[in-house]
Amino acid sequence: MSRFHSMIMLFCLFISSFSYAQTKAPAPFGPVPTENQMRWQEMEYYAFVHFSLNTYTDQSWGYGNEDVKLFNPEKLDCRQWARTCKEAGMKGIIITAKHHCGFCLWPSKYTEYSVKNAPWKNGKGDVVKEMADACKEYGLKLGIYLSPWDRNSTDYGKPEYITYFRNQLTELLTNYGPIFEIWFDGANGGSGYYGGANETRKIDAKTYYDWANTYKLIRKLQPNIVIWNDGGNRADLRWVGTEGGSVGETNWSLLNATGDVPYEMLHYGVENGNAWVPAEVNTSIRPEWFYHPGENSRVKTVPQLMETYYNSIGHNGTLLLNFPIDTKGLIYENDVKAALAFADAVKKAFAVNLAANTKATASNVRGNAKQFAAAMAADSNKNTYWATDDNVTNASLTIDFGKSTKFNRFLVQEYIRLGQRVKTFTVEALVDGNWKEVANATTIGYKRILRFSTVKATKVRFSITDSKACPLISNISIYNAPQILASPSIIRSQSGDINIIPADAESVVYYTMDGTIPTAKSKKYTAPFQTEGKVQVSAIAYEPASGKSSPMTHEKFDIEKKNWKIVGTEDEKASAILDGNPATAWHQSKDKKLPVDLIIDLGNEENLSGFRYLPEQTLWNPGIITDYQFYVSEDNIEWKLVSQGEFSNIRNNPLWQTKNFERVKARYIKLSALKNTEHNDNIGYAEIDVITN
Numbered sequence: 098m099s100r101f102h103s104m105i106m107l108f109c110l111f112i113s114s115f116s117y118a119q120t121k122a123p124a125p126f127g128p129v130p131t132e133n134q135m136r137w138q139e140m141e142y143y144a145f146v147h148f149s150l151n152t153y154t155d156q157s158w159g160y161g162n163e164d165v166k167l168f169n170p171e172k173l174d175c176r177q178w179a180r181t182c183k184e185a186g187m188k189g190i191i192i193t194a195k196h197h198c199g200f201c202l203w204p205s206k207y208t209e210y211s212v213k214n215a216p217w218k219n220g221k222g223d224v225v226k227e228m229a230d231a232c233k234e235y236g237l238k239l240g241i242y243l244s245p246w247d248r249n250s251t252d253y254g255k256p257e258y259i260t261y262f263r264n265q266l267t268e269l270l271t272n273y274g275p276i277f278e279i280w281f282d283g284a285n286g287g288s289g290y291y292g293g294a295n296e297t298r299k300i301d302a303k304t305y306y307d308w309a310n311t312y313k314l315i316r317k318l319q320p321n322i323v324i325w326n327d328g329g330n331r332a333d334l335r336w337v338g339t340e341g342g343s344v345g346e347t348n349w350s351l352l353n354a355t356g357d358v359p360y361e362m363l364h365y366g367v368e369n370g371n372a373w374v375p376a377e378v379n380t381s382i383r384p385e386w387f388y389h390p391g392e393n394s395r396v397k398t399v400p401q402l403m404e405t406y407y408n409s410i411g412h413n414g415t416l417l418l419n420f421p422i423d424t425k426g427l428i429y430e431n432d433v434k435a436a437l438a439f440a441d442a443v444k445k446a447f448a449v450n451l452a453a454n455t456k457a458t459a460s461n462v463r464g465n466a467k468q469f470a471a472a473m474a475a476d477s478n479k480n481t482y483w484a485t486d487d488n489v490t491n492a493s494l495t496i497d498f499g500k501s502t503k504f505n506r507f508l509v510q511e512y513i514r515l516g517q518r519v520k521t522f523t524v525e526a527l528v529d530g531n532w533k534e535v536a537n538a539t540t541i542g543y544k545r546i547l548r549f550s551t552v553k554a555t556k557v558r559f560s561i562t563d564s565k566a567c568p569l570i571s572n573i574s575i576y577n578a579p580q581i582l583a584s585p586s587i588i589r590s591q592s593g594d595i596n597i598i599p600a601d602a603e604s605v606v607y608y609t610m611d612g613t614i615p616t617a618k619s620k621k622y623t624a625p626f627q628t629e630g631k632v633q634v635s636a637i638a639y640e641p642a643s644g645k646s647s648p649m650t651h652e653k654f655d656i657e658k659k660n661w662k663i664v665g666t667e668d669e670k671a672s673a674i675l676d677g678n679p680a681t682a683w684h685q686s687k688d689k690k691l692p693v694d695l696i697i698d699l700g701n702e703e704n705l706s707g708f709r710y711l712p713e714q715t716l717w718n719p720g721i722i723t724d725y726q727f728y729v730s731e732d733n734i735e736w737k738l739v740s741q742g743e744f745s746n747i748r749n750n751p752l753w754q755t756k757n758f759e760r761v762k763a764r765y766i767k768l769s770a771l772k773n774t775e776h777n778d779n780i781g782y783a784e785i786d787v788i789t790n
């Protein structure tokens with residue numbers, strides 16, 4: 098090489114390193130995640146396991162007086178739990194070391210109410226230890242759920258309990274290796290056994306636990322942990338305001354460090370919040386958290402779980418999916434099947450990234466530098482990103498497939514280490530030479546997945562239409578997910594009409610009423626039809642073009658409600674309670690004070706052995722009953738009390754509540770509401786039903 102050439106080369110090198118140095122990486126904008134939060138966010142999907150004395154009493158919440166002798170799983174196998182979670186693609190397991198009843202799954206030194214006094218392994222067992230070992234074997238991380246509320250402890254409500262609580266925390270965070278997450282349930286205080294006191298103890302959840310010092314202790318013992326706590330006691334992660342399995346489409350990973358956090362803030366985050374508090378979506382694979390044999394056929398289906406996937410991981414959240422451990426000490430086979438089928442469906446949906454190895458160009462590239470080029474969003478490297486110049490808050494990136502390509506999913510990720518920025522964006526497809534918008538959305542965050550009808554196009558244009566600061570996009574992936582048919586829903590109106598509603602218009606519904614499994618050869622549903630008395634209906638949605646069927650929906654209906662009347666109200670809207678439609682509700686008049694009664698005339702004398710209550714399903718006007726009494730009468734004058742108690746966990750998980758009682762003949766029923774979730778007098782009902790035999 099001549100001297101001249103080498104001089105030119107040196108000059109070029111100098112210029113390029115100069116321009117490289119000129120293109121500074123963007124500065125962080127607003128709050129950013131800690132390393133612990135980042136590690137947690139990247140786990141995306143992990144399990145809860147609910148196991149305690151409740152497993153043996155068919156309860157949602159134990160009172161604290163249940164006998165430890167009940168705990169004797171014949172086949173307890175934490176390796177089966179870990180294997181299932183691993184095969185289901187999960188990255189960790191959070192175990193209910195202690196639920197509200199106070200029973201400890203580990204032999205705590207500080208209480209007698211634990212496995213050490215249970216017949217299981219002659220009191221020598223330790224479920225938390227077995228769980229920790231199984232997690233290690235399967236390469237999963239371990240998390241701990243420790244209920245702050247303890248309905249067994251004599252000291253609950255007194256300062257001594259805080260020492261007890263911290264002692265237990267210290268045991269759990271010292272003896273079982275690294276813990277990735279600690280979970281403190283928001284249910285705090287209320288009635289309980291409390292060492293025999295059998296009373297109601299109220300605490301102020303914000304001050305009683307002295308969380309600031311408890312958090313210090315936790316971080317000292319487990320520096321890499323993330324802390325989950327309910328909204329009022331701000332920690333590292335936030336609840337999303339529902340246990341139904343979704344977080345808002347708009348989902349900022351931000352809250353304010355102090356102040357109240359109403360439902361909207363939990364669900365959507367706070368756009369200009371001053372603290373990084375990302376969302377974790379917790380939901381169960383069955384309606385309830387603990388094992389109830391009656392729910393063995395109510396395990397969520399693949400379409401339902403996929404819906405949850407898109408509404409959690411696809412909405413900038415993580416997914417914490419619960420397995421109730423059964424009485425034997427295993428994850429029940431139906432739940433295992435569902436989890437594996439769900440994992441398979443996720444794998445198939447995201448099998449081929451159509452954006453990989455395509456040409457990406459952008460309307461603006463930061464300093465025209467290679468390191469921030471559009472290609473950085475399509476390079477499958479989470480540490481590189483496409484960035485624009487500082488003053489740019491709208492910009493677009495175009496992916497050129499090079500050929501006509503079918504797709505129906507768009508996945509996008511921000512480089513959140515420098516803050517969450519994007520406020521709104523659109524996705525367009527170039528179809529026959531014209532740009533057609535296929536989706537638009539608000540926030541992105543760590544990960545956002547958009548679903549739309551399958552489109553065939555040569556190019557995709559992703560346009561950020563508003564952003565808090567210059568956008569930083571670390572990944573764009575495009576997929577063509579196979580269609581999955583959702584199960585139809587079945588309702589029966591007050592007059593006895595069965596309505597079967599398919600989830601999408603293109604499918605045909607087939608049904609049976611004799612308990613057999615419907616197929617495309619069964620009776621075709623065309624319009625609502627009349628039924629009388631007790632009936633059962635099973636239905637599937639079927640798509641003729643592909644020959645695919647949905648999972649089956651099965652509903653059992655008790656006696657018809659044709660002659661039922663709500664007594665003591667002229668309000669016609671009260672019929673919402675009897676219309677069979679969970680989406681409609683009725684509320685008692687505002688001036689009624691608790692206890693508030695609802696009386697129903699069944700029209701005939703019936704053999705009653707239970708009742709069911711479904712609270713209002715919308716999030717805005719709940720009026721949910723927590724404490725009740727249920728009476729029956731033959732004449733609407735003399736009443737007999739046949740059931741009373743609480744609807745446990747109904748606030749967070751507003752499911753059908755079923756209460757059984759000794760068989761009794763009656764024509765009138767009265768549900769007396771004693772307390773509600775809001776501590777006021779608002780009382781509402783979506784549905785009321787009876788169980789007869």
Ligand code: FUL
Nearest residue numbers: 157282283284386746749
């Ligand atoms: C709720 C609890 O009360 C439930 O029993 C369950 O543990 C769930 C994860 O959190 O608030």
